[in-house]
Amino acid sequence: DTEVTQTPKHLVMGMTNKKSLKCEQHMGHRAMYWYKQKAKKPPELMFVYSYEKLSINESVPSRFSPECPNSSLLNLHLHALQPEDSALYLCASSLSPGQAFYEQYFGPGTRLTVT
Amino acid sequence: AQTVTQSQPEMSVQEAETVTLSCTYDTSENNYYLFWYKQPPSRQMILVIRQEAYKQQNATENRFSVNFQKAAKSFSLKISDSQLGDTAMYFCAFMNSGNQFYFGTGTSLTVIP
Numbered sequence: 322d323t324e325v326t327q328t329p330k331h332l333v334m335g336m337t338n339k340k341s342l343k344c345e346q347h348m349g350h351r352a353m354y355w356y357k358q359k360a361k362k363p364p365e366l367m368f369v370y371s372y373e374k375l376s377i378n379e380s381v382p383s384r385f386s387p388e389c390p391n392s393s394l395l396n397l398h399l400h401a402l403q404p405e406d407s408a409l410y411l412c413a414s415s416l417s418p419g420q421a422f423y424e425q426y427f428g429p430g431t432r433l434t435v436t
Numbered sequence: 437a438q439t440v441t442q443s444q445p446e447m448s449v450q451e452a453e454t455v456t457l458s459c460t461y462d463t464s465e466n467n468y469y470l471f472w473y474k475q476p477p478s479r480q481m482i483l484v485i486r487q488e489a490y491k492q493q494n495a496t497e498n499r500f501s502v503n504f505q506k507a508a509k510s511f512s513l514k515i516s517d518s519q520l521g522d523t524a525m526y527f528c529a530f531m532n533s534g535n536q537f538y539f540g541t542g543t544s545l546t547v548i549p
Binding site: 352354361362363364366369371377411415423424425426427428429430 | 480536541
């Protein structure tokens with residue numbers, strides 16, 4: 322299994338809603354990432370989890386709350402978002418540091434629209 | 437901080453022709469990894485090719501090859517025999533020893549039939 326899956330594919334939410342994005346991988350990867358991507362722009366790193374611990378938080382607003390329940394799952398909890406948060410949210414995973422190749426494998430993304 | 441620069445926002449190539457996408461980066465590290473990722477319209481980002489900085493030999497994957505010039509901090513991607521399915525955004529990426537990824541701004545490639 323060389324796949325990163327993300328649900329839902331599309332999400333429309335109001336500014337007062339609470340929703341969650343889910344990411345799953347079964348490749349034994351121990352590093353997982355959340356990115357935000359605007360149209361025709363590169364992905365912007367939001368969070369990195371390494372061995373289920375948050376290792377990098379790129380000064381993301383608190384209305385985004387990540388969670389890593391186990392080594393295969395990564396969630397992104399959303400609350401009180403703004404319209405400018407509308408974007409494609411990408412999840413990725415990679416082997417832990419120390420392995421020979423640790424390029425990132427990306428999921429298909431969740432297209433989020435905040436109304 | 438590392439930076440990755442892709443100086444060609446858009447490029448086009450005739451089907452079956454060869455095209456080269458440029459990428460330069462800035463780092464003070466000696467051990468790092470470089471990647472080219474492809475993101476077709478409304479589709480998933482996938483890895484095209486990777487290069488370890490300690491290897492002198494340029495990586496090759498079928499029609500895709502790189503020209504890695506470590507001293508010049510240059511990492512260009514050559515696509516031979518371009519196909520319509522190669523139409524996509526191409527991102528150059530740098531990964532340091534701390535497992536942090538840095539993406540370039542991307543090059544939008546269109547293959548013309």
